[in-house]
Amino acid sequence: MNVNAGKTGEKIKAEVSPSHELVESVSSGQNVEASLAPEILIESKQSGFELGLPEIWRYRELLYFLTWRDVKLRYKQTALGVAWAIIQPLFAMLLFTMVFGRIARVPSDNIPYPFFAYAGLVPWTFFANTITNSSNSLVGSASLVTKVYFPRMIIPAAPVLAGLVDLAIALILLVPLFFYYGIWPSWHLFLLPVFVCLATLLSVGVGMLMAALNVKYRDVRYALPFLVQLWLFASPVIYPLSIVPRKWKWLLALNPMSGIIEGFRSSLVPRPFNWSIIAVSVVVTLFVLGASAYLFRRAEDSFADVI
Amino acid sequence: MMKPVIKVEQLGKRYRIGTRETYTSLRDVIAARFHAPFGHPDHGGAQETIWALRDVSFEVAAGEVIGIIGRNGAGKSTLLKILSRITRPTTGRVTLNGRVGSLLEVGTGFHSELTGRENIFLNGAILGMSKHEIEEKFDEIVAFAETEQFLDTPLKHYSSGMAVRLAFAVAAHLEPEILIIDEVLAVGDLAFQKKCLGKMGEVARAGRTILFVSHDLSAVNALCERSILLHEGAIVRRGPTPEVTAFYLDTANKLYSSITWSGVPHGESDEIVFRKSTVSQRGETTSAIDCREQFRISFEYENLKPIPNSRFFMLIRNARGEVVFTTSDYDALTADAIARRPGRFLSEVFVPAELLKTGSYYATIGADIKNQRIIFAENDVVQFEVYESGDDTLAERHKRPGLIAPVLEWHISQAD
Numbered sequence: 001m002n003v004n005a006g007k008t009g010e011k012i013k014a015e016v017s018p019s020h021e022l023v024e025s026v027s028s029g030q031n032v033e034a035s036l037a038p039e040i041l042i043e044s045k046q047s048g049f050e051l052g053l054p055e056i057w058r059y060r061e062l063l064y065f066l067t068w069r070d071v072k073l074r075y076k077q078t079a080l081g082v083a084w085a086i087i088q089p090l091f092a093m094l095l096f097t098m099v100f101g102r103i104a105r106v107p108s109d110n111i112p113y114p115f116f117a118y119a120g121l122v123p124w125t126f127f128a129n130t131i132t133n134s135s136n137s138l139v140g141s142a143s144l145v146t147k148v149y150f151p152r153m154i155i156p157a158a159p160v161l162a163g164l165v166d167l168a169i170a171l172i173l174l175v176p177l178f179f180y181y182g183i184w185p186s187w188h189l190f191l192l193p194v195f196v197c198l199a200t201l202l203s204v205g206v207g208m209l210m211a212a213l214n215v216k217y218r219d220v221r222y223a224l225p226f227l228v229q230l231w232l233f234a235s236p237v238i239y240p241l242s243i244v245p246r247k248w249k250w251l252l253a254l255n256p257m258s259g260i261i262e263g264f265r266s267s268l269v270p271r272p273f274n275w276s277i278i279a280v281s282v283v284v285t286l287f288v289l290g291a292s293a294y295l296f297r298r299a300e301d302s303f304a305d306v307i
Numbered sequence: 308m309m310k311p312v313i314k315v316e317q318l319g320k321r322y323r324i325g326t327r328e329t330y331t332s333l334r335d336v337i338a339a340r341f342h343a344p345f346g347h348p349d350h351g352g353a354q355e356t357i358w359a360l361r362d363v364s365f366e367v368a369a370g371e372v373i374g375i376i377g378r379n380g381a382g383k384s385t386l387l388k389i390l391s392r393i394t395r396p397t398t399g400r401v402t403l404n405g406r407v408g409s410l411l412e413v414g415t416g417f418h419s420e421l422t423g424r425e426n427i428f429l430n431g432a433i434l435g436m437s438k439h440e441i442e443e444k445f446d447e448i449v450a451f452a453e454t455e456q457f458l459d460t461p462l463k464h465y466s467s468g469m470a471v472r473l474a475f476a477v478a479a480h481l482e483p484e485i486l487i488i489d490e491v492l493a494v495g496d497l498a499f500q501k502k503c504l505g506k507m508g509e510v511a512r513a514g515r516t517i518l519f520v521s522h523d524l525s526a527v528n529a530l531c532e533r534s535i536l537l538h539e540g541a542i543v544r545r546g547p548t549p550e551v552t553a554f555y556l557d558t559a560n561k562l563y564s565s566i567t568w569s570g571v572p573h574g575e576s577d578e579i580v581f582r583k584s585t586v587s588q589r590g591e592t593t594s595a596i597d598c599r600e601q602f603r604i605s606f607e608y609e610n611l612k613p614i615p616n617s618r619f620f621m622l623i624r625n626a627r628g629e630v631v632f633t634t635s636d637y638d639a640l641t642a643d644a645i646a647r648r649p650g651r652f653l654s655e656v657f658v659p660a661e662l663l664k665t666g667s668y669y670a671t672i673g674a675d676i677k678n679q680r681i682i683f684a685e686n687d688v689v690q691f692e693v694y695e696s697g698d699d700t701l702a703e704r705h706k707r708p709g710l711i712a713p714v715l716e717w718h719i720s721q722a723d
Contacts, residue, residue, distance in 0.1 A: 039402060039403070039404050040392070040401075040402070040403040040404075040407070041400060041401070041402055041403075042389060042390075042392060042395065042396065042400060042401040042402075042403070043395070043396070043399075043400045043401075044395055044396050044397055044398060044399075044400075045395070061432055061437055061438050062432045062433065064432075064438075065428060065429050065432040065433075065438075066429075066432075069418065069421070069425075069429055072420075072421065072425070073418065073420055073421070076420050077420075143412070143415055143416070144415060144416055144433065145393075146388075146393060146411075147393070147409075147411045147412045147415045148391075148393070148409065148411070148415050148416070148433055148434065148435075149391050149392040149393055149407070149409065150433070150435070301394070301395045304388065304393045304394045305322070305394055
């Protein structure tokens with residue numbers, strides 16, 4: 001800081017000199033550390049576009065803690081607790097089996113319909129819940145956004161990672177289903193993590209975009225449940241991809257959840273993977289993730305002023 | 308000369324009026340903004356703007372402790388928000404050398420369902436501490452907060468005092484190279500505030516660079532060697548703290564006998580809008596108050612909706628930041644004071660003659676609902692100087708110990 005020139009400055013310096021020496025000696029020792037710390041430049045606009053991944057890596061512990069908080073709080077004050085992670089897809093499975101399996105007789109690729117539905121509902125429930133939680137995350141963390149700095153992407157990412165715990169619990173129910181229907185998974189099961197990973201990336205991508213939009217336009221809160229419902233019918237959860245007419249398949253393939261759900265099922269049941277659909281889904285997922293990250297980074301500067 | 312730790316160059320921040328108060332609805336903008344949903348505010352068309360910060364430049368060397376003072380709306384918080392990287396400046400730039408820890412509020416991220424232990428870890432991580440760092444300081448933090456026996460109790464069962472102590476304890480153990488502190492010491496009980504100030508002093512002596520914003524001038528005086536005075540977004544004075552605070556008190560006194568909030572709803576309340584506040588004596592607006600006569604402080608405000616049981620309060624602080632007294636219009640129980648109908652109102656309070664000591668005073672005003680919540684509070688809205696006009700024996704009472712110098716009724720009679 002520029003001290004007022006002249007006598008006053010000198011006088012003050014003389015007065016504080018003992019403590020000043022202390023400061024000098026300590027800070028010279030500390031300078032090594034300070035020089036290791038990055039120089040931070042704050043300007044009106046970001047110079048060029050950066051995804052900021054190294055910074056997110058530096059803040060990985062915060063991501064861990066926020067995820068852990070979400071997991072911890074998810075079923076607080078509920079009577080059934082984590083059982084909800086199973087109840088949601090289980091009841092949807094029973095309902096779908098009644099309506100679509102029994103009454104409407106939707107085919108299910110020669111897999112027993114309940115098993116077919118559950119195998120699709122597990123990734124679907126994960127996706128639907130995490131994008132909903134994620135899109136409300138920024139608005140729900142307004143006090144964090146206006147009071148503390150950290151890479152903002154962590155906020156919408158945490159609820160998605162927390163959703164993985166639910167997903168893991170929901171997968172447990174597959175074990176009795178395997179026994180009941182006498183379906184034995186093959187080496188395909190080892191590919192399951194790949195599809196979980198894809199679903200996670202897609203959720204982060206969609207959730208991040210919705211969260212950023214929600215900061216500025218609270219319409220998202222009302223539009224999202226509708227969008228999720230629409231998306232469910234546009235994904236092969238209730239019906240198999242195989243009954244979709246050939247000329248519409250490409251359209252369904254553009255929905256990245258198609259490949260993820262089909263891949264998820266094929267990991268559990270010994271049947272061939274539909275690699276072309278999966279490949280399209282991978283490309284679309286990565287595109288959604290990249291585009292969302294780009295838009296998020298551009299929007300995040302105004303979060304604190306608008307939220 | 309060592310490289311400055313903080314270098315601020317021609318910093319400016321412009322806000323659109325109203326952006327803080329409302330969020331937009333997609334419907335409102337979809338036609339105009341369809342092509343750029345994430346576009347920058349500037350493209351939004353002709354909107355009224357204010358510069359919260361204008362052409363601010365300064366440098367801070369390693370180990371310096373700088374106080375930032377100025378009245379409300381002077382741009383202090385905006386400056387700290389930019390330095391903490393919460394918001395970006397509109398113009399200019401800042402270069403920081405070192406890790407920044409900012410404390411714009413204690414207890415950010417605290418969750419009432421989590422236990423004390425869990426909140427320490429969560430809050431520590433939010434403030435930028437590593438897990439390892441928190442583990443290392445955990446016992447120290449708990450001891451500092453004096454909440455050992457409640458570590459595994461959810462925060463919702465804590466008293467508010469305990470929660471605040473825990474929040475402070477975490478914050479006080481933050482040790483980045485640059486520490487930015489905003490007004491956080493204004494809560495909590497006095498003894499604990501002192502403890503925190505002591506801890507901050509320790510941090511400062513250990514060579515950390517600190518930027519400290521406070522209304523409590525005595526705290527600024529105690530902690531900071533040098534200070535910056537902001538007024539309407541610009542630096543008006545910088546230098547050794549005693550000089551800057553003296554200048555502040557001097558000019559504040561001339562400038563701030565009356566304040567009018569124009570148009571913009573002040574604060575973030577949708578219930579009360581403050582219009583004007585004035586100090587006057589003998590029917591004239593003035594900031595120089597003769598202690599031999601009563602004077603008046605008035606507030607004009609508008610209730611946007613009925614707010615039953617709300618109380619309007621005013622708190623008077625002296626130059627050292629000590630609270631001299633707090634008064635409420637609820638004390639004068641009238642039907643109006645209870646109903647709080649919508650509409651414009653004027654509340655006036657008369658401070659009796661021969662009560663206050665000579666010196667500078669600041670009035671904080673606000674409204675709350677008893678035992679429930681604060682609707683609105685604004686620090687130091689008006690300021691005034693009390694002087695002694697007489698030179699008789701009564702003038703001597705200002706030199707006596709005590710916060711006030713009332714002339715009281717004494718009866719003297721022969722007692723035999």
